[in-house]
Amino acid sequence: MISTAHVLVLSLALFTLGVVGMAVRRNFITVLMCVELILNAANLNFIAFSRQLGDLTGQVFAVFVITIAAAEAAIGLGIIVALVRLKQTVNLDQVNVMEG
Amino acid sequence: MKDLLWLIPLFPLLGAAVNGLVGNRRGWSRRTTSAVALTGSGLALAAALAAIADWAASVGTAAVHVNRVFTWIPAGFGHTTDGLLANLTIDFALRIDALSAVMLFFVTFVGFLIHVYSVGYMHGEGERPYARYFAYLNLFMFAMLTLVLGANLAVMFVGWEGVGLCSYLLIGFFFEKDWCASAGKKAFIVNRIGDFGFLLAIFWTVKVFGTVDFAALQAAIESDPARFAAAATPIALLLFVGAVGKSAQLPLYVWLPDAMAGPTPVSALIHAATMVTAGVYMVARTNFIFRLSPTAMLVVAVVGGLTAVFAATIGLAQNDIKKVLAYSTVSQLGYMFLAAGAGAFSAGMFHVFTHAFFKACLFLGAGSVIHACSGNQDMRTMGGLKKHMPTTYWTFLVATLALAGVPPLAGFFSKDEILAKVFAAGSGDLYGFGTVYLLLWALGLAGAFMTAFYMFRLVHTTFHGEFRGTHEQAHHLHESPKSMTVPLQILAAGSIAAGFLGMGMFGPKLNWFEGLLHPVAAPVEIEGHHVGVGVEWLLIALSVGVALSGIWLATRWYFGPEAFARPQRFAERFPGLVTTVANKYYVDEAYDATVVAGTMKLARGSWEFDARVVDGAVNGARHLTVATSFFSGLFDLNVVDGLVNLVAAAYGWASRGLRRVQWGVAQGYALVMTVGFVLMVAAALWLGR
Amino acid sequence: MTWFLVHFAEIVFYSLAAVALAGAVGVIAFRSPVHAALSLLGTFLAVAGVFVLMQAEFLAAVQVLVYAGGVMVLFLFVIMLVKARDIPDEPQYVRRLVPAAVGLGALLAALVGVGIWAASGGLPADGAALRMVAGAPLGNTEAVGWSLYRDYLLPFEVVSIVLLVAMIGAIVMGRKESGRGGAA
Numbered sequence: 001m002i003s004t005a006h007v008l009v010l011s012l013a014l015f016t017l018g019v020v021g022m023a024v025r026r027n028f029i030t031v032l033m034c035v036e037l038i039l040n041a042a043n044l045n046f047i048a049f050s051r052q053l054g055d056l057t058g059q060v061f062a063v064f065v066i067t068i069a070a071a072e073a074a075i076g077l078g079i080i081v082a083l084v085r086l087k088q089t090v091n092l093d094q095v096n097v098m099e100g
Numbered sequence: 101m102k103d104l105l106w107l108i109p110l111f112p113l114l115g116a117a118v119n120g121l122v123g124n125r126r127g128w129s130r131r132t133t134s135a136v137a138l139t140g141s142g143l144a145l146a147a148a149l150a151a152i153a154d155w156a157a158s159v160g161t162a163a164v165h166v167n168r169v170f171t172w173i174p175a176g177f178g179h180t181t182d183g184l185l186a187n188l189t190i191d192f193a194l195r196i197d198a199l200s201a202v203m204l205f206f207v208t209f210v211g212f213l214i215h216v217y218s219v220g221y222m223h224g225e226g227e228r229p230y231a232r233y234f235a236y237l238n239l240f241m242f243a244m245l246t247l248v249l250g251a252n253l254a255v256m257f258v259g260w261e262g263v264g265l266c267s268y269l270l271i272g273f274f275f276e277k278d279w280c281a282s283a284g285k286k287a288f289i290v291n292r293i294g295d296f297g298f299l300l301a302i303f304w305t306v307k308v309f310g311t312v313d314f315a316a317l318q319a320a321i322e323s324d325p326a327r328f329a330a331a332a333t334p335i336a337l338l339l340f341v342g343a344v345g346k347s348a349q350l351p352l353y354v355w356l357p358d359a360m361a362g363p364t365p366v367s368a369l370i371h372a373a374t375m376v377t378a379g380v381y382m383v384a385r386t387n388f389i390f391r392l393s394p395t396a397m398l399v400v401a402v403v404g405g406l407t408a409v410f411a412a413t414i415g416l417a418q419n420d421i422k423k424v425l426a427y428s429t430v431s432q433l434g435y436m437f438l439a440a441g442a443g444a445f446s447a448g449m450f451h452v453f454t455h456a457f458f459k460a461c462l463f464l465g466a467g468s469v470i471h472a473c474s475g476n477q478d479m480r481t482m483g484g485l486k487k488h489m490p491t492t493y494w495t496f497l498v499a500t501l502a503l504a505g506v507p508p509l510a511g512f513f514s515k516d517e518i519l520a521k522v523f524a525a526g527s528g529d530l531y532g533f534g535t536v537y538l539l540l541w542a543l544g545l546a547g548a549f550m551t552a553f554y555m556f557r558l559v560h561t562t563f564h565g566e567f568r569g570t571h572e573q574a575h576h577l578h579e580s581p582k583s584m585t586v587p588l589q590i591l592a593a594g595s596i597a598a599g600f601l602g603m604g605m606f607g608p609k610l611n612w613f614e615g616l617l618h619p620v621a622a623p624v625e626i627e628g629h630h631v632g633v634g635v636e637w638l639l640i641a642l643s644v645g646v647a648l649s650g651i652w653l654a655t656r657w658y659f660g661p662e663a664f665a666r667p668q669r670f671a672e673r674f675p676g677l678v679t680t681v682a683n684k685y686y687v688d689e690a691y692d693a694t695v696v697a698g699t700m701k702l703a704r705g706s707w708e709f710d711a712r713v714v715d716g717a718v719n720g721a722r723h724l725t726v727a728t729s730f731f732s733g734l735f736d737l738n739v740v741d742g743l744v745n746l747v748a749a750a751y752g753w754a755s756r757g758l759r760r761v762q763w764g765v766a767q768g769y770a771l772v773m774t775v776g777f778v779l780m781v782a783a784a785l786w787l788g789r
Numbered sequence: 790m791t792w793f794l795v796h797f798a799e800i801v802f803y804s805l806a807a808v809a810l811a812g813a814v815g816v817i818a819f820r821s822p823v824h825a826a827l828s829l830l831g832t833f834l835a836v837a838g839v840f841v842l843m844q845a846e847f848l849a850a851v852q853v854l855v856y857a858g859g860v861m862v863l864f865l866f867v868i869m870l871v872k873a874r875d876i877p878d879e880p881q882y883v884r885r886l887v888p889a890a891v892g893l894g895a896l897l898a899a900l901v902g903v904g905i906w907a908a909s910g911g912l913p914a915d916g917a918a919l920r921m922v923a924g925a926p927l928g929n930t931e932a933v934g935w936s937l938y939r940d941y942l943l944p945f946e947v948v949s950i951v952l953l954v955a956m957i958g959a960i961v962m963g964r965k966e967s968g969r970g971g972a973a
Contacts, residue, residue: 023890054918071955078959096764
């Protein structure tokens with residue numbers, strides 16, 4: 001039997017990697033992939049606690065998270081396409097018109 | 101289907117939404133608009149018939165069936181006047197029982213026919229007005245059905261206001277014409293007085309009973325009538341104020357004749373068959389409150405009886421074909437209230453039911469005539485239309501005979517029953533007001549005579565004799581299209597057949613219609629009193645005799661080679677009387693002189709107060725300001741400006757530091773967010789030690 | 790051999806966890822976006838495996854279908870679409886953020902790790918409740934379906950609207966010309 005803590009640790013590791021990757025990569029596409037990592041970590045948590053508590057709600061919520069992740073990917077990739085068309089780059093640090 | 105009552109008003113609402121929000125903007129063709137509108141009202145009719153059939157078959161016509169659609173106002177706990185704790189939760193609930201089933205049937209049925217008729221009648225309009233017209237008409241159906249189906253006072257009030265709104269919109273349909281727009285406003289404002297009474301009645305009901313649900317109210321009253329007897333009178337009277345406004349009774353009837361400014365099918369649907377009968381329906385619906393209060397019952401009966409005769413006398417001298425019918429409607433509504441006030445709620449409802457058929461038929465017939473005469477409504481320039489428009493003539497004649505009360509047509513049964521019930525209330529000394537009821541009965545009989553007279557005056561001047569209009573008009577005369585004549589024929593058939601549902605039964609036995617309504621609107625019993633069979637026959641003979649003599653007199657005065665000579669001589673002999681009646685007893689002028697002028701005077705007074713006192717104060721303040729401003733100007737230059745500049749400089753310093761925060765790297769922002777997150781986790785750990 | 794059988798689940802879990810973490814590291818480390826995407830695919834599949842271990846078979850299937858199938862294809866499409874203009878010789882990290890990010894990440898992991906360590910986690914339920922439909926044991930898919938369409942119908946519909954909005958948004962942003970007719 002795998003304890004809930006095991007899964008939580010795995011989830012934590014994925015989450016941390018996702019956050020770090022999201023912060024350091026220049027490539028917007030990779031940043032989006034890191035966001036997907038973070039959402040996957042969240043899903044792992046939901047599933048683990050769903051089993052721990054014997055309650056289906058966690059799984060149902062994970063379904064919603066997956067849906068939102070798909071929507072987010074579609075929008076994010078749409079932004080990338082528009083960005084490339086506008087600036088000829090996918091590097092986030094070159095998109096700094098808002099710099100104060 | 102009886103559990104899907106909400107579908108019935110939904111269909112016309114969808115029709116209204118499609119035509120009003122889409123069709124109107126896009127300028128849909130008349131064909132598309134008509135299809136949408138007819139689908140909306142036709143589906144409502146089908147759904148209503150299915151619901152009635154299902155209700156009657158599965159729970160029986162004696163049962164009350166309520167659908168709770170959703171919880172609408174969960175107001176919570178509060179104290180009633182008795183100091184009891186009540187939990188007021190108003191559901192959006194719809195109810196079908198014998199009373200609402202009757203209304204449901206004829207509202208959807210007549211409504212659908214009038215939609216069909218309107219397709220022919222309005223075809224001369226542009227595409228956008230056409231879509232607007234049908235959107236309003238469908239919206240009206242929605243509101244009326246909500247009113248009829250509402251299971252509590254609040255839902256009923258929603259429908260009540262809705263029909264008022266649609267009535268306003270449709271009366272002012274030709275809003276480019278000033279008098280049409282004014283008529284709409286008049287109807288709306290006069291109705292508002294009544295609606296305010298209704299609203300107060302609802303509040304009072306909440307305070308006394310802690311509920312507005314009809315079933316709960318009835319149960320509360322029946323469990324302990326003595327406890328609520330004191331509260332019943334004000335509630336019933338306030339409810340009746342609402343009914344007086346909506347159903348155009350004395351003294352608030354003035355809007356209905358002006359409402360004829362709207363298109364004629366609207367007059368037929370709203371201002372004859374359905375909306376104006378909502379007051380009667382409301383009184384019948386809340387009969388359990390009214391019957392507790394003899395005072396309220398007497399007020400209802402007296403207002404009804406007086407209105408019946410008063411409006412009939414005005415109808416005698418009108419020359420506008422629609423005005424005659426309008427006053428006739430006011431008068432017939434008076435009969436309905438007279439019946440309700442005499443405790444015969446089902447008799448009143450029966451007259452509502454039959455009246456819907458023949459009055460809608462009369463209005464649509466009048467519309468057909470106006471259509472043929474190119475918009476002319478003055479009977480003096482009509483005549484001889486019988487040979488040009490035979491279908492209109494025959495259907496109109498049938499409906500006229502029905503309204504006049506000639507057996508065996510619908511109006512005979514319903515009006516005779518009302519008069520018989522009022523007579524019974526009088527001879528049985530109901531509530532100890534026997535004499536008043538007998539007087540009202542005599543008034544009702546006189547009204548019946550006048551009804552027969554003015555209706556046949558209308559028929560003779562319009563359809564018989566020679567055409568009195570111009571040559572172009574004579575050339576234009578034609579029968580109306582199929583979409584207009586078929587509804588006329590159906591309604592005429594209804595005017596013949598509807599009466600048999602309430603064919604009289606002598607003695608204590610109930611006729612079919614009474615039996616149907618008995619579980620929800622039983623008549624007020626008069627202890628140990630029944631009018632004998634002989635007397636009933638006598639009453640029937642009397643009312644038939646009165647109707648026939650009215651017809652005879654009208655025929656003598658307005659038919660044949662001698663037509664119009666006698667009325668002319670009559671007018672010469674009593675000039676004052678005739679002018680007074682023709683000018684509707686100057687009631688509009690009296691209202692203008694008192695209420696309207698009073699309001700205007702108040703407005704003018706307010707304006708003068710504004711001009712003199714307020715403006716004077718303002719001017720005084722100005723002089724004061726000029727004086728002080730000189731000194732404050734000095735202060736401003738030195739102190740205030742200095743401060744302002746200081747603040748601006750401070751912002752400059754601060755922003756130089758703060759703009760670094762917006763350094764334009766999106767991921768950096770995400771990292772800042774992570775810092776916050778880390779702090780939160782730390783806090784959670786710290787607090788959860 | 791008995792040890793192997795007794796600890797079979799743990800072995801599978803640790804292998805899957807290793808694959809998932811390796812994939813996640815790959816996402817950050819690989820220079821080429823295509824390699825990063827394939828690495829992410831590995832993580833997705835491994836996580837799907839963990840879902841199976843956690844008795845969420847339906848979600849595992851959804852994970853494979855939606856993520857590995859749909860989202861990944863979308864990613865690859867976009868990578869191919871913008872590849873021509875992507876210059877590979879550039880540095881792949883935002884230099885000035887690296888120390889802060891790594892430091893914060895470590896701090897976060899430490900803090901939450903302490904939290905997990907401190908939590909006295911009770912025994913996990915056996916998961917039988919996750920396959921109950923109206924009191925009778927049935928499959929996990931049926932159970933999720935019941936819960937989704939009975940208890941969470943409204944959120945479900947709302948989420949579908951969110952998806953619709955996202956779809957329209959993506960289309961609007963991906964259109965060739967801007968609304969004002971200017972060439973982009």
